[in-house]
Amino acid sequence: MIVMKFGGSSVADASRVRHVEGIVRQHLEQKPVVVLSATGDTTDHLLECGSLALKGKVDCDRVISNHQKIAQDLGIVIPDFDTLATELRDLLRGISLLKELSPRTKDYLVSFGERISVRLFAAYLKKQDLAAQAFDAWDVGFLSDSRFGNGEILPEAFAAIEGRLGTLRNNYSFTPVVTGFIAKDRSGNITTLGRGGSDLTACALGAALQAKEVQVWKDVDGILTTNPNYVPAARPVPVLSFEEASELAYFGANVLHPRALIPAMQRGVPVRVKNSYNVPHPGTVISNQGAEGLAKAITCKRNLTLVDVVSLRMLGQPGFLSKLFAVFEKHELSVDMVATSEVSVSLTLDEGGALDGLRESLEEFSRVSISSGKASVNIIADVRQATEVLESALDVFRAEKVNVQMLSHGASKVQFGFIVNDSEAQKCVAALHARFFES
Numbered sequence: 001m002i003v004m005k006f007g008g009s010s011v012a013d014a015s016r017v018r019h020v021e022g023i024v025r026q027h028l029e030q031k032p033v034v035v036l037s038a039t040g041d042t043t044d045h046l047l048e049c050g051s052l053a054l055k056g057k058v059d060c061d062r063v064i065s066n067h068q069k070i071a072q073d074l075g076i077v078i079p080d081f082d083t084l085a086t087e088l089r090d091l092l093r094g095i096s097l098l099k100e101l102s103p104r105t106k107d108y109l110v111s112f113g114e115r116i117s118v119r120l121f122a123a124y125l126k127k128q129d130l131a132a133q134a135f136d137a138w139d140v141g142f143l144s145d146s147r148f149g150n151g152e153i154l155p156e157a158f159a160a161i162e163g164r165l166g167t168l169r170n171n172y173s174f175t176p177v178v179t180g181f182i183a184k185d186r187s188g189n190i191t192t193l194g195r196g197g198s199d200l201t202a203c204a205l206g207a208a209l210q211a212k213e214v215q216v217w218k219d220v221d222g223i224l225t226t227n228p229n230y231v232p233a234a235r236p237v238p239v240l241s242f243e244e245a246s247e248l249a250y251f252g253a254n255v256l257h258p259r260a261l262i263p264a265m266q267r268g269v270p271v272r273v274k275n276s277y278n279v280p281h282p283g284t285v286i287s288n289q290g291a292e293g294l295a296k297a298i299t300c301k302r303n304l305t306l307v308d309v310v311s312l313r314m315l316g317q318p319g320f321l322s323k324l325f326a327v328f329e330k331h332e333l334s335v336d337m338v339a340t341s342e343v344s345v346s347l348t349l350d351e352g353g354a355l356d357g358l359r360e361s362l363e364e365f366s367r368v369s370i371s372s373g374k375a376s377v378n379i380i381a382d383v384r385q386a387t388e389v390l391e392s393a394l395d396v397f398r399a400e401k402v403n404v405q406m407l408s409h410g411a412s413k414v415q416f417g418f419i420v421n422d423s424e425a426q427k428c429v430a431a432l433h434a435r436f437f438e439s
């Protein structure tokens with residue numbers, strides 16, 4: 001069996017839904033389990049409904065009519081639609097009365113998007129004489145912790161999924177259509193796995209069911225060598241290892257939910273990124289086997305803050321690093337890249353994290369300088385060829401007259417990171433891409 005995941009834009013209107021039905025139909029022999037996101041921008045629309053409700057206005061007409069329009073165009077009725085719509089309105093009324101929208105309520109609110117989309121799609125498959133059944137993820141075993149807005153799938157969920165959906169899949173000949181993105185915690189509250197979390201749902205399903213492959217369907221020919229908005233010559237990467245793809249996801253390539261690959265990697269299930277507009281194209285396959293070649297991709301993460309910390313006690317002070325990182329933990333700041341010498345540490349943070357208080361905490365035991373407006377330009381390449389990669393890369397930076405402010409390589413076996421000024425990032429990406437991929 002395979003898992004086929006389709007994102008919101010793939011089911012944004014009737015013609016896209018018909019198209020996806022065609023793709024699923026072509027793969028019936030491989031016994032697909034389909035994972036769906038909410039249609040189009042429904043998740044954002046629901047969040048807007050929530051904000052409006054906080055201001056006292058209960059209005060979900062757009063969400064309702066968008067789905068009605070798709071259903072009408074397809075000539076179907078969405079099962080449970082009225083019940084779900086009533087529940088949604090009641091929830092919004094509750095928010096407007098309480099003037100309160102907690103992370104828990106927000107997860108409940110956005111869950112309507114996926115709950116409606118699977119019912120819609122399964123109904124359309126049936127209309128096309130294709131046996132199908134819609135499932136809410138919690139009914140097939142998706143159990144998460146209670147971190148609302150960014151839930152983690154619990155380890156016991158995998159056996160539960162295998163027990164429920166695996167059994168179903170093997171005994172019946174219908175196509176299950178499962179909600180991406182959502183789960184329930186142990187107390188029965190609805191949770192979400194973070195924006196774009198349907199990728200994670202698909203990979204967790206594939207891992208639990210030992211799928212032959214998890215297919216993530218997008219509208220590009222797989223993962224590209226770099227951001228095509230910066231470099232029109234970007235082209236698909238045919239093969240990546242899990243490690244390489246994870247580095248790509250963390251360092252700014254907006255291709256997959258950053259945690260999605262973990263379950264697939266743990267159970268060795270390959271993940272293929274495919275183009276729904278170009279079905280025959282093989283896309284990018286991510287598995288335990290990487291491919292040869294010097295560099296795989298160039299990524300870029302913008303708007304970083306660079307923090308330089310020098311120990312006041314100088315040389316040989318035990319516990320400096322642990323004290324340092326405890327400060328970041330206290331302020332809930334996640335550190336991306338680190339370089340250390342005997343007495344100083346440089347590290348980068350995503351901009352947007354609350355930096356208030358960070359300087360004060362660090363100044364208790366060190367000298368600190370914090371500068372924003374930085375970017376990391378990253379090369380995904382084999383560290384066994386580090387000297388060659390660095391030589392070419394530094395040559396490019398010199399030709400572009402860019403001073404590299406920090407460098408990280410060796411920790412990850414597949415990634416080299418260079419910190420430069422944010423204003424220089426785009427030209428560095430283009431020049432590196434030209435050197436590694438276009439010559």
Ligand code: ASP
Nearest residue numbers: 037043181195196197198
């Ligand atoms: N619908 C959710 C979102 O927009 C989950 C997903 O698309 O994967 O983030």
Ligand code: MG
Nearest residue numbers: 008037038043
């Ligand atoms: Mg979406």
